[in-house]
Amino acid sequence: MKTIYADNAATTAMSDAAIRAMMPYLKEVYGNPSSLHTAGQTAKEALERARADIGGCLNADPREIYFTSGGSESDNQAIRSCAENGAVKGKKHIITTAFEHHAVLHTVKKLEKEGFEATYLGVGADGFVTAEQVKNAIRPDTALVTVMYANNEVGTIQPIREIGAVCRQAGVVFHTDAVQAVGHIPVDVKADNIDMLSLSAHKFHGPKGAGALYCRRGLPLKTFIEGGAQERGRRAGTENIGGICAMAEALKEACAGMKENTARLTALRDKIIDGLLKIPHSRLNGGRENRLPANVNMCFEGIEGEGLLLHLDARGICASSGSACTSGSLDPSHVLLALGLPHEIAHGSLRISLSEYNTEEDADAIIKAVPEVVKLLRDMSPVWDELEKGQRKHLIK
Amino acid sequence: MALYSEKVMDHFTNPRNVGKIEDADGIGEVGNAKCGDIMKIYLKIENDVITDVKFNTFGCGSAIASSSMATEMIKGKPLSQALELTNKAVAEALDGLPAHKMHCSVLAEEAIRSAIKDYYDRRGIAYDKSQFPEPHGEEEHNFEED
Numbered sequence: 278m279k280t281i282y283a284d285n286a287a288t289t290a291m292s293d294a295a296i297r298a299m300m301p302y303l304k305e306v307y308g309n310p311s312s313l314h315t316a317g318q319t320a321k322e323a324l325e326r327a328r329a330d331i332g333g334c335l336n337a338d339p340r341e342i343y344f345t346s347g348g349s350e351s352d353n354q355a356i357r358s359c360a361e362n363g364a365v366k367g368k369k370h371i372i373t374t375a376f377e378h379h380a381v382l383h384t385v386k387k388l389e390k391e392g393f394e395a396t397y398l399g400v401g402a403d404g405f406v407t408a409e410q411v412k413n414a415i416r417p418d419t420a421l422v423t424v425m426y427a428n429n430e431v432g433t434i435q436p437i438r439e440i441g442a443v444c445r446q447a448g449v450v451f452h453t454d455a456v457q458a459v460g461h462i463p464v465d466v467k468a469d470n471i472d473m474l475s476l477s478a479h480k481f482h483g484p485k486g487a488g489a490l491y492c493r494r495g496l497p498l499k500t501f502i503e504g505g506a507q508e509r510g511r512r513a514g515t516e517n518i519g520g521i522c523a524m525a526e527a528l529k530e531a532c533a534g535m536k537e538n539t540a541r542l543t544a545l546r547d548k549i550i551d552g553l554l555k556i557p558h559s560r561l562n563g564g565r566e567n568r569l570p571a572n573v574n575m576c577f578e579g580i581e582g583e584g585l586l587l588h589l590d591a592r593g594i595c596a597s598s599g600s601a602c603t604s605g606s607l608d609p610s611h612v613l614l615a616l617g618l619p620h621e622i623a624h625g626s627l628r629i630s631l632s633e634y635n636t637e638e639d640a641d642a643i644i645k646a647v648p649e650v651v652k653l654l655r656d657m658s659p660v661w662d663e664l665e666k667g668q669r670k671h672l673i674k
Numbered sequence: 675m676a677l678y679s680e681k682v683m684d685h686f687t688n689p690r691n692v693g694k695i696e697d698a699d700g701i702g703e704v705g706n707a708k709c710g711d712i713m714k715i716y717l718k719i720e721n722d723v724i725t726d727v728k729f730n731t732f733g734c735g736s737a738i739a740s741s742s743m744a745t746e747m748i749k750g751k752p753l754s755q756a757l758e759l760t761n762k763a764v765a766e767a768l769d770g771l772p773a774h775k776m777h778c779s780v781l782a783e784e785a786i787r788s789a790i791k792d793y794y795d796r797r798g799i800a801y802d803k804s805q806f807p808e809p810h811g812e813e814e815h816n817f818e819e820d
């Protein structure tokens with residue numbers, strides 16, 4: 278049985294070019310970039326080339342790129358750094374949204390426990406915040422605004438440029454978690470008025486455990502991993518040189534192919550959405566406009582998501598769900614709840630996230646399998662039974 | 675998926691005793707859709723013996739597999755024996771469940787108990803109330819929070 282991997286928002290396969298870019302640094306060029314000898318300096322040159330390449334893809338200066346272990350670390354460092362810098366000036370207020378990734382939300386929650394105040398902006402039924410909301414939330418003591426570029430579950434792309442402009446005007450630092458955006462949609466830190474940005478290689482066919490933090494020149498960045506002078510003293514530790522070179526290669530490749538991939542993936546995505554919306558009592562989560570080209574997120578009334586995933590897996594399809602039982606917690610996805618979905622509905626969610634490696638046949642197989650599995654689960658669901666008998670009210674038309 | 679044992683996957687993929695019994699002698703329903711698991715069990719009872727049992731479940735793989743296994747374990751058994759079925763026994767029969775999935779097997783035990791109680795109530799049969807504690811329902815889920 279062929280595996281159809283449709284969970285690319287969780288992680289992606291590395292591209293051949295990225296693997297090729299990584300190989301020399303595992304065996305031939307193994308020097309430490311901090312060493313003076315040729316072996317070290319060759320690695321150092323590769324490191325700086327990667328920095329320039331990544332800066333180039335974001336319209337940033339190479340000196341504004343700091344390598345980290347991934348999206349979570351970048352988010353943690355950006356937010357904590359701004360919080361600490363703000364606190365010195367008596368600014369202890371942070372603005373974010375209700376549906377950020379936990380790398381952001383848990384960091385902000387922790388800062389709240391440490392005496393900061395946080396505003397969690399609502400994201401509306403379609404999964405968008407507005408610049409107006411941000412503007413209204415900014416206070417004289419606001420140290421940071423952090424709003425994700427695109428949401429990892431429902432794929433909605435936020436009005437980052439407008440939010441950035443509002444922050445610039447108010448003189449507040451603006452960070453964006455662009456982990457789901459970079460390599461998938463155009464990101465330009467200058468045009469988008471971004472002060473700090475997090476990215477992660479494994480979301481665009483790069484390796485796991487490599488990421489970067491963009492920090493605009495002139496903005497002070499605090500160090501949290503103490504040690505050597507790597508990353509100009511902002512992040513100690515011998516560089517993951519192979520991972521970094523592979524990340525740069527993957528990003529260049531993603532940016533070069535972006536236009537073409539976007540057109541093809543958007544068509545595949547819409548085909549899947551339209552195909553699955555034919556299932557009675559189903560809905561698309563998150564607006565269709567300003568949505569990541571590869572993201573499908575839907576709910577099917579009367580069923581629970583984990584069962585859906587297991588049956589799809591048995592048919593060779595890898596997807597994900599925001600149900601409580603898959604997250605291992607009591608509540609279904611905080612993202613779906615932030616969109617205002619009732620718990621009953623949020624449990625029955627399915628996320629399909631494509632990549633350029635998916636084919637038309639994959640889409641067809643998904644459109645065939647999901648309705649079968651939904652029916653199978655509905656046929657044994659007491660909730661569906663009650664809905665059908667009119668003993669329970671349909672929450673999805 | 676290696677999350678579950680082969681036994682769990684077998685009962686999840688080919689659940690035994692799925693369905694409803696229109697003229698059931700006892701029906702038990704526990705859990706709620708809000709917290710993500712509902713189990714409904716239908717019993718046919720003759721001379722204090724469970725002659726048929728069917729279930730409907732809204733829930734995860736573990737919930738569906740537990741329902742299937744639990745119904746297998748009580749089919750053809752006297753009520754007294756069915757009342758002794760514990761969630762631990764169901765989980766063991768499934769070759770174990772991940773720790774954070776144990777609550778799903780609790781629902782199977784509770785649904786059976788609740789169906790038997792329904793049968794006693796319908797027939798006006800006297801019973802020891804302590805044998806039927808209130809199903810834990812939502813609060814039960816609290817213990818799984820880390």
Ligand SMILES: Cc1ncc(COP(=O)(O)O)c(C=O)c1O
Binds near residue numbers: 346352380427456457
């Ligand atoms: C929006 C978002 N932020 C942060 C992360 C964390 O990235 P990483 O896995 O590289 O730590 C992810 C991925 O899981 C994500 O989707």
Ligand SMILES: [Zn+2]
Binds near residue numbers: 735736
């Ligand atoms: Zn469960």
